[in-house]
Amino acid sequence: MNEIGLTHILFVSTMLFFIGVYGFLTRKNMITMLMAVELILNSVNINFIAFNKYLYGDKLDGLFFTIFIITIAAAEAAVAIAIIINLYRNLKSIDVDDADIMKF
Amino acid sequence: MSSLNIVLIPLLPLAVFLLLGLFGRKYLSKFAGVIATFSVAVAAFLSLSTAYSYFFITGKTEGVYQKLEVMKFTWLQFAPNISIDMGMLIDPISVMMLVVVTFVSLMVHVFSLGYMKGEARYATYYAYLGLFTFSMLGLVLSTNIFQIYMFWELVGVSSFLLIGYYFEKPSAVAASKKAFIVTRFADLGFLIGILILGFNAETLDFGTLIQRLTDPTSTYLQGSVASSFLGISSLTWGLVMVFLGGAGKSAMFPFHIWLPDAMEGPTPVSALIHAATMVVAGVYLVARLFPVFSFDVAALDVVTYVGAFSAILAAVIACTQTDIKRVLAYSTMSQIGYMMFSLGVSRYGGEHGLGYMASMFHLFTHAFFKSLLFLGAGAVIHMVHSNEMSDMGGLRKSMPITHITFLIACLAIAGVPPFAGFFSKEEILLAAFHSNKLIYVLALFTSGLTAFYMFRLYFSIFWSKETQHTTDAHHDEHDHGEGTLSMKIPLIILGICAISSGFVPIASWITSDGLPLETHIDMAFSVAPVALGLGGILLALFLYKKANPRPDTIATSMGGFYRAAHRKFYMDELYLFITKKIIIKLVGRPAAWIDKNIVDGFMNFIAAVTALFSELIKGLQSGKLQQYAAYYFAGVLCFVLLFIYLWH
């Protein structure tokens, strides 16, 4: 295992992705859930960069996708935090289980 | 005779209806009557000028009055040879009806200025009158059978609206519903008749239809005679069905039950709709299709016997009623019966067409004296505030003009020369005499009865108890006196018409084939009806001139027959029995049961299953975000496993 190849990086990103999923499924605090989502997005970014680097070195498309994902993630984080703060104002809690009025 | 004038005649009342219907109650309630009256006056003037130019200048070609289509456009084209057109047909009967409708309508408009004064919905009333006048004029001017059907229904609607004008009264609401449902039921027959005739003739246009179904060599006529149902040819079926519609509108037996109840409407409306114009629509319809009817003796026989039976039935019932408007309503029904059987005994062309001419003549004269009777009754009711004969009596001094004009109208309807009714009734009797002796005898008897019950009415209102309303201290502010000038003028004008309209030479204008007809009053023939009429008058004079116990004695001696006639021969009860006991119990109840238990039950079952299932699975939608994420994640994993399984 002398040369670091694509497989190594994909392994890292896979692990990062499922750590994010785990966090999303188990955390009750909405801000930490948001953090887990950021981890998931970052694992995707790593994938894009890795594929671009190892397989399509003649193009930059993977890189552009990464840039756009980062941009959209920033927007998403901002909106999500605005929603969380608004919920906190109304419910005095940011526990995701308290915000369950949208049900049957 | 410009076509613009003729187009304007129906459009003026329509414009009034729209104007008053939209803005009347808010902005125009003061002037509604004046506006409506003015526009109808213009329409009446245009009608008279149209009639003048048609009968004297443009109508004749080589001595025959032509059917002129003033205006025509195709409205709905269904197939290359079937379309619904809109147009205006000018021929002798439509011109006559134009004059009658606009003139009587004008009189009623003027009368209502006084009669309806102070009503809360004064403008609405005039709007309805405008709608009615428009639809009646559209009806008489129709060029095809479908157009007439549309206006027929419009007339029914406006009649419904006007009968139910006092919708605070439950009886008025019930009466308007009854009138609408009964006539609607009859109109179903009319529609079927239209379909049969239209199917056979492959046209809806009157001119083409008549031409195709009266030419013995045409394949249309042969086809419609050859095909039969229950042993009766389809032509007869079609005509009888059309007549059924006419019978509904014209209150012929057995559809007459709505007419007496329709008297719940304001009295001027009764004069216009339920005496002079709308109820003769059935007669008009038969007259319009008369060439086709004349080819089919069976259908004409139906018309004859229904007409004659209605005439005598109504006359008998009228003798026993105590509500003056109901007496007049039954008298209307009886007179329309006259017109009907007169058409029925007639044949096409020349001397045989006497009955047709007589029927139209009677329609013409009847419109004047019957609307006069109703308006007179309206004036009486306006003063006495009651419809019952027993509340009246001795009114001749307090209402001199009403008294005189009412007397003229009674003489006219009783057939006393030289009043209008005498001439037209004479022609009808003559036509009946020449073709069917049984009908002649019935008609003669009815004419005696007519004289009797009309003068019973007259004496009960204006003579009988001498003291009431003249000397007692009842003169408070509720007493209107005889009514305003606007109520007296129509009475006087109509009174003049009731005297003079008998001299109008209808015979030379309106005949079945368009050729003038020579008529003569046969003095010897006139003796019997006039004598019977005078006998009826004398009998009424003897019984009702002064309040006395003789009528009651006679009524009790008649026993069951009197009671039956008083209860209108239990026709209403019979209808109720049929609808309630038979239709509702045997058809309605089972249908309702099926609807409730099987149709609804099936739907309820589906709904219950859905509700049960949703109860089971609704826990999945908990509102917990992470549960959803877990489901989603598990689902994705399942798909991944599925794809692996499929691909490897």
Add this chain to the structure above:
Amino acid sequence: MNASTMVFYILSAVILGGALLSVTAKKIFRAAVFLLFSLIGIAGLYFYLNYEFIAAVQIVVYVGGIVVLIIFSIFLTHESGRDMKEPSMISNLFAVFACCFAAALTYLFIKEEHFNATPNPTLEPSARNIGTQMLDITRYGYILPFEAVSILLLAAMIGCIVIAIKLKPKE
């Protein structure tokens, strides 16, 4: 094992360790700090792969922007000092099991797949090349997504303000 490999393993450890601690930490502020480490590690990975521009963007946007935003929101919601609720046993077990299973599955795929690199000459991911192609209006340019994303950002900004604005009760 040469230096390059060493660096990769260290970076991977930082990334995964930071992430793992971030999703399991008891205190929310600590979770945020571990997230910071993880993100810095990812930026380092980009450096390691010679994508300097992306690495810089990662640091500027994620480390400098989003994490700071998250920390602010933590302060705004007064959650920093408290211990967070423990996840329930069942959901924890389910999540661990599912994630391990799915990760193993994915890894299996990655191992079996044979990737073929393109034979074309590589394009340097320099800032000049990135800028040229991103704002290019010819066939492979990204000017349209660029504009779309800029509108999206504007919309998100307005949306945040609208959502988070505190309406004073009307007098």
